Amino acid sequence: MTPQHQDSTRKKSVLQLDNYQPQPIEKKWLTVWQENNIYQTNTETNDKPKYYALSMFPYPSGKLHMGHVRNYTLTDVIARFKRMQGFHVLHPMGWDSFGLPAENAAIQNNIQPAAWTDSNIAHMKKQLAQLGLSVDWDREVTTCKPDYYQWTQWIFIALYKKGLAYKKEAPVNWCKNCETVLANEQVIDGKCWRDDSLVVKKNLSQWFFKITEYAQELLDGLDHLHGWPDRVLLMQKNWINRSIGAELSFPVDGHNARIEVFTTRPDTVFGVTYMVLAPEHPLVKQLVPAENQVEVEQYVQSASLKTEMDRLAADKQKSGVPLGVFAVNPFTHQKIPIWIADYVLVDYGTGAVMAVPAHDERDFVFAKTYDLPVQTVIAPDTENNPDSFRVENQAYTDAGILCHSGQFTGMTSTDAKQAIIAFAVAEGFGHKKIQYRLKDWLISRQRYWGTPIPVVYCEKCGTVPVSESGLPVVLPTDVDFSLKGQSPVSSSKTFLNTACPTCKSPAVRETDTMDTFVDSAWYYLRYIDAQNTQAAFTPEQVARWMPVDQYVGGIEHAILHLLYSRFIMYALSDSLSTEKTKLPKEPFKNLLTQGMVLKDGHKMSKSKGNIVDPTAIFNEFGADTARFFILSDSPPKADFDWKESAVEGCYKFLCKVWRCIGDQLAVLDDPLQSQLATAAFTPEISYSSLTGNTRLLYQTTHQTIAGITTDIAAEYQFNTVISKLRQFITHLSKFNGAAEAEKDPQCQVVLAYAVSSAIKLIAPVTPFIAEALWEKAGGKTSVHLAQWPVADPEALQQDTVNIVVQINGKVRDQFSVESGAEKAALASKAQSCQKIQPYLAGMVVVRTIVVPEKLVNFVVKPE
RNA sequence: GCCGAUGUGGCGGAAUUGGUAGACGCGUCGGUCUCAAAAACCGAUAGUGAAAGCUGUGCCGGUUCGAUUCCGGCCAUCGGCACCA
Numbered sequence: 001m002t003p004q005h006q007d008s009t010r011k012k013s014v015l016q017l018d019n020y021q022p023q024p025i026e027k028k029w030l031t032v033w034q035e036n037n038i039y040q041t042n043t044e045t046n047d048k049p050k051y052y053a054l055s056m057f058p059y060p061s062g063k064l065h066m067g068h069v070r071n072y073t074l075t076d077v078i079a080r081f082k083r084m085q086g087f088h089v090l091h092p093m094g095w096d097s098f099g100l101p102a103e104n105a106a107i108q109n110n111i112q113p114a115a116w117t118d119s120n121i122a123h124m125k126k127q128l129a130q131l132g133l134s135v136d137w138d139r140e141v142t143t144c145k146p147d148y149y150q151w152t153q154w155i156f157i158a159l160y161k162k163g164l165a166y167k168k169e170a171p172v173n174w175c176k177n178c179e180t181v182l183a184n185e186q187v188i189d190g191k192c193w194r195d196d197s198l199v200v201k202k203n204l205s206q207w208f209f210k211i212t213e214y215a216q217e218l219l220d221g222l223d224h225l226h227g228w229p230d231r232v233l234l235m236q237k238n239w240i241n242r243s244i245g246a247e248l249s250f251p252v253d254g255h256n257a258r259i260e261v262f263t264t265r266p267d268t269v270f271g272v273t274y275m276v277l278a279p280e281h282p283l284v285k286q287l288v289p290a291e292n293q294v295e296v297e298q299y300v301q302s303a304s305l306k307t308e309m310d311r312l313a314a315d316k317q318k319s320g321v322p323l324g325v326f327a328v329n330p331f332t333h334q335k336i337p338i339w340i341a342d343y344v345l346v347d348y349g350t351g352a353v354m355a356v357p358a359h360d361e362r363d364f365v366f367a368k369t370y371d372l373p374v375q376t377v378i379a380p381d382t383e384n385n386p387d388s389f390r391v392e393n394q395a396y397t398d399a400g401i402l403c404h405s406g407q408f409t410g411m412t413s414t415d416a417k418q419a420i421i422a423f424a425v426a427e428g429f430g431h432k433k434i435q436y437r438l439k440d441w442l443i444s445r446q447r448y449w450g451t452p453i454p455v456v457y458c459e460k461c462g463t464v465p466v467s468e469s470g471l472p473v474v475l476p477t478d479v480d481f482s483l484k485g486q487s488p489v490s491s492s493k494t495f496l497n498t499a500c501p502t503c504k505s506p507a508v509r510e511t512d513t514m515d516t517f518v519d520s521a522w523y524y525l526r527y528i529d530a531q532n533t534q535a536a537f538t539p540e541q542v543a544r545w546m547p548v549d550q551y552v553g554g555i556e557h558a559i560l561h562l563l564y565s566r567f568i569m570y571a572l573s574d575s576l577s578t579e580k581t582k583l584p585k586e587p588f589k590n591l592l593t594q595g596m597v598l599k600d601g602h603k604m605s606k607s608k609g610n611i612v613d614p615t616a617i618f619n620e621f622g623a624d625t626a627r628f629f630i631l632s633d634s635p636p637k638a639d640f641d642w643k644e645s646a647v648e649g650c651y652k653f654l655c656k657v658w659r660c661i662g663d664q665l666a667v668l669d670d671p672l673q674s675q676l677a678t679a680a681f682t683p684e685i686s687y688s689s690l691t692g693n694t695r696l697l698y699q700t701t702h703q704t705i706a707g708i709t710t711d712i713a714a715e716y717q718f719n720t721v722i723s724k725l726r727q728f729i730t731h732l733s734k735f736n737g738a739a740e741a742e743k744d745p746q747c748q749v750v751l752a753y754a755v756s757s758a759i760k761l762i763a764p765v766t767p768f769i770a771e772a773l774w775e776k777a778g779g780k781t782s783v784h785l786a787q788w789p790v791a792d793p794e795a796l797q798q799d800t801v802n803i804v805v806q807i808n809g810k811v812r813d814q815f816s817v818e819s820g821a822e823k824a825a826l827a828s829k830a831q832s833c834q835k836i837q838p839y840l841a842g843m844v845v846v847r848t849i850v851v852p853e854k855l856v857n858f859v860v861k862p863e
Numbered sequence: 864g865c866c867g868a869u870g871u872g873g874c875g876g877a878a879u880u881g882g883u884a885g886a887c888g889c890g891u892c893g894g895u896c897u898c899a900a901a902a903a904c905c906g907a908u909a910g911u912g913a914a915a916g917c918u919g920u921g922c923c924g925g926u927u928c929g930a931u932u933c934c935g936g937c938c939a940u941c942g943g944c945a946c947c948a
Contacts, residue, residue, distance in 0.1 A: 189945095231943075234867060238944055245948085263948060276948090343946045353948045361945050437947050503902080558943085601874095633875045633888070639870055641875065652902090653888090659903095719876070723887035800895095803884045809929035810884055849928055855882055859928045 007315060019656035022622025027774045030129060038782050039134040041090045043541075051087035052545050053079040054524055054552030054588075056561070057141075060120040061101060064127040064614045066604065066630070067554065068640060070416045074594055074625045074716070075552040076133045080764035081712055084788040090545055091134055092527035094141035095121050098149075099180060101451040103488075104237050108483050113449045114477075117144055117148050127615060132623050132767045135782065139530040142450070143519035148526060151536035152519055153454040155568070159466045160455075162575055164210045166434050167463065171280055171346060172442055174202040180446045181206055183515060184439050185239075185560045201304065207444040207453055207512065211567045215240055215436040217585075218566055227590030229637070232558045239559050241437035248354065248420045250275060250428040253326040253335055255287060262435050264351035266424070267416035268356040270405040271377035273367065274337045275327050276320065276662035279303040282682075283321065287338070292324035295497065296340060303342040306648030318366045329354075330429045331420075332405065349435055357395065366393035377405050378413060386410075388590045403625040424701070441564065448481055448488040450513030458500035458507040467501040473509070487511040520561055521568040524548055524587060539581045550734055551588040558593070592716060595639040597630070604642075605721045612642050624766035625651045631718035631765060653726060654769055657762065661773045662734035664755050667737030672748055676756040677779030680784040683749045687794055694744040694751075697735055697796050701754045704728040706791035708761055718765070725762060732758060759790045805830045806857040807839040823850040828855035 013779035033039065045602045054781055055075040058068055072093075079091035096116075102113035109116070121142065128135075141148055159165040168725040173182040178199035181204060186193040193755035211218075219240045220234045245264035252259060259275060279282055279300040288296045299321045311502045320341030327338050343362055344353050357374045367374055379386035379402040395779035399413035410417050424430030444453060452464035452473045466473055483491050490496065490511040500507040522536075528545045529537035546569075569587040596603065599610040617626045629650040634640045647742060675681060690698055707724045718831035729743040741747040755777065763770035798819055803826055805813040813835035817826065827850050830836070840860065 136934095231867065235943055238866070241944085242945070243947075261948080265948080341946095342948095345947070347948045355948090362948075365946095435947080437944095476938070555942090635876085638876085643875085643889070646875080649889065656903090717877095720887080723877075726887060802883080806882085808930075809882090810929090815882070847881090848926060851882060857882080857928055 005791065005856070018591055020654075020655045020769070022624060022654075026130070026618075026622055026624070026768045028035040029768050029771045030132070033261065034784070036786060039136050040092070041136045042597075046088055048088035050545055050549075051079075051082040052090045052092065052167070052298055052524075052548045052550075053082065054091075054527075054548045055093065056551070056552050056557065057096050057520070058124065058525060059096045059099060059101075060117055060124055062120045062123065064131075065125055066612055066614060068128075069131060069614050069626060070594055070597050070636075071552055071628055072128065072131060072638060074718070075550070076131075076135075077627075077631065077718065078550055078552070078712070078716065080134050080767065080784060081788070083784065084760065084763065084786060086787070089135060090139075090527070091143075092135065092139040092530070093128065093137070094139075094523060094527065095143065096516065096520050097121065097142050097144040098450045098513075098519055100449065101479060102144075103447060106449075112477060113481075114144065126193055126757050129267040129616075130618050130623055131616070131780055132627070134767070139527045141161060141523055141530055143451075143516070143523065143525045145503055145595070146472040146474055147533070148523075149475075149519065150706060151526065152451045152514065152522070153466070153471050153473060155522060155572070156451075156454055156467065156514065156518070157468070158575060159209060159571060160465050160573070164213060164571055165207060167204060167205060167207050169706070170208075171201045174204075175199055178447070179228075181442055181444065183442045183517070184748065185441075185563070194322070200306075204768055206442055207455075207510075207514075208440040208442050208662040209518075209567070211441045211564075212436060212438055212568055214570050215242070216434075217440050217570060218438075218563070219436075221566065221570075221586055223595070223718040225586060225589075225591075228588075229591065229593055230590060231356075232555070232562065234591060235558045236563055239563065240437060243435050243437075245433055246417075246424065246430055247350070248330075248424055250327040250330060250354065250429075252283075252287060252338070253328055255325070257283060257287065257339070258352040259283065259327055259352050261352050261354045262433055265356065265359065265413075265417075266271055266292050266420045266430075267402060267408075267411075267413045268359045268377055269329070269354065269420055270376045270402075270408070271333050271356040271358045272329050272332075272336060272354040273373045273375050274339055274355045276339045276341045276344045276355055276366075277323070278344040278351040279340050280346040281340075281341055281351045281354075284340060287323060287325045289324045292322070295321050296323060296786070299340055306342070318362065318369055318647055319364065320370065322370075330424075330427065339366075339370075343654050347439060348437065358391040359395055360398055361395045361397060365389075375404065376646060377403060379403050381412075386775060402771070417463045420618045426803065441515075441567070442519055445510035445515055445849075446485065447513055448475070448479055450516060451475075451519060452599065453510045453512050453514055456498055456500060456507040457510070458503060458505060462500045464500055464502050464507070470501060475513075487513065489513065503799045517560060517564050518568075521564040522572070525569075525572075537608065539576050539578070539583060542583055543581045547584045547587055547589045550590045550592065551736065552592045552594060555593040555595075560569055562588070562591070577712070592636055594636045595634065598641045599640055600643065601641055614681060617647065618737065620649060621651045623769065624654055624768045628722065629767050630720040633719060635719050636716050649655040652786060653729070654766065656733065657729055657758075657766075657769065658773070660729055661755060661758065664732065664735070664751060664775055667741075667748075668752055668755070669748055672752040674778040677759070677774050677777035677783070679781065681756045683753055684788075685746060685753070687792065690746060690750065693735065693740050694747045695799070697731070697740075697754055698750045699773065699798070700731050701757050702791045702795035704761065705757060705789045706796055709788070709791070712764075717735040722765070728758060728761070757785055760786055801853050803830065803853075804855040806834050806855060807836055808859060809857060812836045812839060821852070823852060826850050826852070826856050830858070 053075050055072050077088050080583050083089045105116045106113045116623045149352050156165055170644040174188045175192040175197055176183050177195050178192060182192060187199050190199055192199055217758045219242055222237055225233060243264050245262060247260055247262050247264040250259045318341060320339045323338040323340055325338050326335045330335055355363040357363040358376045359378050375390055376389060378396060378729050379389035383389045386401045402408050402411045402416050408419055411419060421432050451476055454473045456464050458464050476495040477489045478494055480491050481488050496508050498507055498509055525537050525542055528541050546551040565587050570585045573583040573585045599612055602608060602610060604611045629647050632650060652708050704724055708721050711721045737751050759770050759773050760783060767784060800816050803817055804811050804816055828849050842863055843860035844863050845858050845860050849857040
């Protein structure tokens, strides 16, 4: 017999045990829940506080993976918990269904992207249902359907009208493999975020969203997002990257032109020994003298051919060519050469810098390479004679004392920055400036499967947005998907020609589509009003449900999706809020970024062949086991390791739950049996008269309720929730109801409450088995609509506590004492402990520290 | 290079206004039941030691009666940004 063979027989026998049968249970309740619409979020207003629980919606790639299972289970448990706690819960689901994979599949298999997407959605929807999500499917949204993207287009037009959408020619990121442009956020290490292929710069006319308009607001908003992980806040902060400095203007010698530069170090302006323009800077062509033209053009040409990777690989080395023209430093009136170098980026600041080799590492390297002068103007604070300080082998980049700086000599860097800016303002060649690294969001894509940009080009009127009555601009189907370098939409015979919305004369449509991140930047608003055919949403409903109370998804969207969504919400809030209806600016109040699902310590991947198929797990062990397991071992933020043997352990635990609840139900008398499975079962129990094991069961029940409620509310510590559930079930299964009933008359009712609570407590995590047990216990309505139990504060205290006795902080003995004992009593009892006597011999107690309910510590020293 | 997070048994992890380190689970070992196996149940499981005890939360130091927790310095791993002027 091979080892594999042994393994499979073993597994089979595990599954045959007992009478917990997940498959029929899960099948049955899926149907019942659906027929009774128990997860439908009605729209009528009620007194309950609202709670919006949202998962990052999936791309319909074909089938569910374990990352989905983890994401959606987390959100679902939160939604179910909040529902039982009495919140009016919105828990929707949908499909982020535009995007390149559908288009690639279309080319490969000669099938319409829409058909490919639809069949994927159908399959994945079935899988999601199996997982037992308490989702209101009436609110499902699919971004590739006209009834959704019509409103994406509407938002585009709204932004356009506010001047937040514009078209311009600019050097943009071009992915050779995807044959389309990419947003700045989609270029990772000089490579395409989707397929890792190299990205090059191209000068193209493209549509942008003016996210930079909101740079400061988006930055400030981060301070109020207390429910977001710090690292996401930090990543967004770094991405926006604000720097404070000055914009200074340098006249060009012999030309009627000025070079504007941005600097964070105006205090070093007396050390400027040359200037640098980015190769793409417009002044380059304008200023270059005839004798330098060939050399300069060659350099510009070679810089443009470099990929982002090449630029990065060059690392510390710098190259450039002199333009052959000079600028004048307005502070020193010195003539300084103007150079062109690709270490200066055209799309940051003004695309030009004043070079201070003495106090900037990059300028220093460049100056050394081309033998340009280095003028020291800042000396360290510690220098006794600042004027004699000289930068030699490396730039001095810290702040310090100014030297060789005219009237500013002797000032500190901080003071000099102010003074120099003030001087520049007075003389009219500069001002204070705040600069952001964040760039405008490039949203056009030269691809087919996306939302058409709703714009037409009219010979008379120019660029005109499609009127609202002209929406949706429907994506044509008569296209050649294999068209390269421009949008396949342009191959459509029916799409291109139209009439201008303004003057009705012939016009042509924009053929680019939108970045799919535009679709996903507002979908959480559409859920709120998913069936609205008159508008994207009604502001009143948005004001009622937004912001999302809990958003759950992967860390990979820390910048992309989460920054774009914030921008769109800020923009919509600004344009749609009225006196009466105020829309929030921040879309997501709390954010939970879950870790990855690994398999035996490795990333799951097709190439490794270690992918665990959720459906196989559902079929073998049931969705409850999958849900229970994926919450059990690691906290949500950490990576989770999927281990086969551990899954089995979870399955066995559910068998134990089934048996335990069944056994205890059998012990209960009839009237109690029929009462315990009602929504708000809270029997009259006289706690003070409880004794023995019955008293202990009551305490344990309430401690478990309190512990689990706290763990979920605080940080979604589901791993400790699971641990507490296990301990409680173990306790409950050891409780001998028949024997205890003879000792304590209240045993039956305490047991009934424990059983009722146990079913409720497992309900969010394992909804199927909970529902089945609830029915078994006589429940007539769903346990998922029952009330979450509330802990009795009196029962949370232990009757007796363990007191540790320490000598100089080391544990030497311990004793048990009734809870609530006085400090003095604890100290004297501790003093008499046998085991500590040897440590007290020949010693004198200099201090006694008593922590009530915890410990007594004697500080001793030799007599 | 800059910024940040993390570091606890064989493994995942638990414990924080500083108070018994290792909850709960996985794995392993032993036992009960059985003709036998599976399941179930019970017990053991940081290292070292016969035991008392000693050592132990990445490393070094500090504060404290007492430090996984606070402070300083270092190391390692992971993540983000990266010629941002």
